[in-house]
Amino acid sequence: MSDLKRGLSEAVAAAFAAAGLPAELGRVTPSDRPDLADFQCNGALAAAKTARRDPREIAAGVTATLAADPRLSVVEIAGLGFINMRVSDTALSERANEIAADPRLGAAVVETTRRILVDYAGPNVAKPMHVGHLRSSIIGEAIKRIYRFRGDIVVGDAHFGDWGYQMGLLIGAVMDENPFVKALMDQLNSRAAPITSEEEKTAFAALQDRVSLDDLDRLYPEAAAKGKAEIEYRERARRLTAELQSKTPGYHLLWRHFARVTKVALERDFHSLGVDFDLWKGESDVDDLIAPMVKDLDDKGLLVDDQGARIIRVARQGDKRDLPPLLVVSSEGSAMYGTTDLATVLDREKSFDPDHVLYVVDQRQADHFEVVFRAAYLAGYAPEGSLEHIGFGTMNGIDGKPFKTREGGVLKxxxxxxxxxxxxxxxxxxxxxxxxxxxxxxxxxxxxxxxxxxxxxxxxxxxxxxxxxxxxxxxxxxxxxxxxxxxxxxxxxxxxxxxxxxxxxxxxxxxxxxxxxxxxxxxxxxxxxxxxxxxxxxxxxxxxxxxxxxxxxxxxxxxxxxxxxxxxxxxxxxxxxxxxxxxxxxxxxxxxxxxxxxx
Structure with a gap:
């Protein structure tokens, strides 16, 4: 079952072909003047330039062929050679009954089903979602639903930010503010034996009463600012990040507490918006892939030493803008934001084997994703062109600036x-x-x-x-x-x-x-x-x-x-x-x- 525009396009294309002209000139569009016609075709004007003929003469030949089409009650030439078409009441009635009887209400499915992964939302553990997460959630959910309705096999992934430098900042900030947490971390980190499930339960209960999501939300901006201003504070946060990623017992348990209290708020907000995910993975889920991935990148000759760090150069000859390299391993030995993104590409290829991955993320991240995608293609972790950044603009207040509270803060x-x-x-x-x-x-x-x-x-x-x-x-x-x-x-x-x-x-x-x-x-x-x-x-x-x-x-x-x-x-x-x-x-x-x- 075909819609009227597509069906008429085929008929007009055949009419152009019968006149010895390219069939693609028969493209039909809804009329610019619905008071005069339902559909129109402007192909005769384009044909006139190449065939060096009067466009009205060309249009006359096409309309003569179309006059026999029972779907059309009127076919006429307007202006310099526009072809106007009016659909008959009988054809419209038939089409209306087709749509009424169709469970898909006139919507076709794709000819070739693809495996699509949509990466959207991207909230961070230990921080409540704010209005900046709204667009990725809304747009990503709609894209997922549209692709799935069209017949593709689609998986939506929330992809949490839960494993980077911000975690080291927060672990340090929480210990600075709460001596009990600092003492608990020291105790757990000094243990020779693994933490038992009963000890875990006791530790989580103690943290539940002492570290809330509101605390984390309050502490993070202070810690981030301090990390920018003070070298020693920043270096400590990086060391804590590396220790977390090495699964130091106390820090790993504290991080899991961060994730627990955050998930409650995330599920509430996503449910309120009617947003759901098939996968609730985060950066931490690919941690075990990073070490072998780094070795593989090294074996392939892609890693370059740079001031104590290890990078992949992705710039290409002819680039119109300078793209930085991908920082894979920091000078402190920790994995970076781009490292986990690259490992996520690898994980998705192994676990889902997508034909295409859509990253629904703020347009301001375009360069970051271009760097990651190029690195993935160089490493052979994804087919060229299979990774796509779906950027979007900002949601602004009536003052034209990014939406904030009356006090000027970010609105939750x-x-x-x-x-x-x-x-x-x-x-x-x-x-x-x-x-x-x-x-x-x-x-x-x-x-x-x-x-x-x-x-x-x-x-x-x-x-x-x-x-x-x-x-x-x-x-x-x-x-x-x-x-x-x-x-x-x-x-x-x-x-x-x-x-x-x-x-x-x-x-x-x-x-x-x-x-x-x-x-x-x-x-x-x-x-x-x-x-x-x-x-x-x-x-x-x-x-x-x-x-x-x-x-x-x-x-x-x-x-x-x-x-x-x-x-x-x-x-x-x-x-x-x-x-x-x-x-x-x-x-x-x-x-x-x-x-x-x-x-």
Whole structure:
């Protein structure tokens, strides 16, 4: 089953080929003037340049061939040689019924299934998530869902930052502040025998009462600043990092405590956003691979000694910008951020064998990933071109600067989620929505509205651009917002419940009214939106489709009476409404948004 644009493109391409012209000139696109046509082809103008013929003459030959196509009610030439096409009501009706009967609602699957790994979120152990993690979580989740819906085998990996220099900083800072922790570390580190499970349990219980995530969040900025300012402090943090990576008993147990208290907050925040992962791996999971990997890199002649450190030079002749080498082993002997990223590439090749890995990470990390990818290709750890950085811009406040608290600090993600929930409750009450819901159902609806506001505010933009997050605007039930889409979905659900109560059932769809035509053309465009989102790794194509579909339904609802229409028309329009709801909810689900049953 093919959408109208693809089917017409094949027909127009054949018409160009029959005229002795390149078939690729027959590319069909939605019309720039929907008041004049549904689709258009501009190939005659391009053909005229190479064939040195009048474009209208070329267009006339193509339209003569297309005139016999039963899907088209009008084929005409406009301007210098544009070919305008209007689809017949019969063809639109057939297409609408195909979509209605299709479990995938008109969406095709990929011809060749691939194994895809999506690396997104990237939170750090010992630090609560902040708004800087929002975009990677939202965009990565949408990309994972879109790729999976298109038929690929997809795995999502959270990939925690849990094994680097920041851990050494925190271990030192916690011991400096808490003499009990320092004494416990000294005791555990001096043991000759391994720590027993009972001793572990006792130590974890003691740490639970003395070191919280709030403590870690407070201590880290202080320790990071001190590490930059004081050489001795920085050197101690590096030594502690190396000892942690050598699994010194006390430091390793303290690090595991950091991971435990962090995971509670991470699971809460990710669950609130409707984000889930197949893998919850971190940098520490590849620690055992690093030593043999370093030896392998050395054996391959890729490692270069540089001031006590060991590096891989990745610069290529013709580079337009200077790329630094990959620092594999520091002068203190510890693995670095790039080292664990390189080992992660190797681990994924061995454990999952992906055809492609997508790293959904801030655009500012582009050079880092280019360095890691080049090193991976040089080492033969991944096929050339199989690693791709999916960068994105920043989420800014209404002042145009990266989103912060009123005090100027970084806003915690949980605080943003709760702030948006509060605003959603206000908006529902202002709009007199949800008044008949019990308190639990009202809160559930408010949460869905909040998530829709957060996610759609982000996903309606091309991921590479920065955007301004305006909570008042994005939480509105009017305009291009997530709550508006939910309202339209709930409106259809209410209509369907009322129809069911009256014993009215959907029937075959017959298209006649202009508003019906517009709605079916939007339903038909779903597959193209998915294709664009898939090929360009850009969920905003699906977000844009969802918004246009909701708008088209609103116009249809206003122009075409449904339950008051005569029986055949009533069943047809009810089926069209039902199909619209199913496709809209499918598009929303791909964005990680769920519509409530009622408002």
């Amino acid at each position: 993600l949980n605080d943003l989620i709760e702030m948006t929930r509060t605003k959603a409750r206000e908006r529902l009450r202002e709009a007199d929505l949800g008044a008949e819901l019990d308190p639990d159902a009202f809160d559930d609806t408010a949460h869905k509205v909040a998530v829709a506001a957060l996610k759609f505010a982000d996903l309606q933009n091309f991921r590479g651009t920065s955007y301004v997050f305006d909570l008042d605007r994005f939480s509105s039930f009017e305009g291009k917002t997530g709550p508006y889409l939910l309202y339209q979905a709930v409106r259809v659900k209410s209509l369907l419940r009322k129809a069911q109560g009256e014993g009215v059932k959907p029937g075959p769809i017959t298209v006649a009214d202009p508003a019906e035509r517009d709605l079916v053309l939007l339903l038909d465009a779903f597959d193209q939106a998915l294709t664009d989102a898939y090929e360009k790794r850009a969920p905003h194509f699906v977000a844009e489709h969802a918004f246009k579909l909701a708008q088209a339904f609103s116009r249809f609802y206003a122009a075409c009476p449904i339950l008051s229409a005569e029986p055949t028309l009533r069943s047809s329009r009810l089926a069209l409404a039902d199909t619209t709801l199913r496709q809209l909810e499918q598009a929303l689900d791909l964005l990680g948004i769920t519509a409530p049953a009622r408002m």
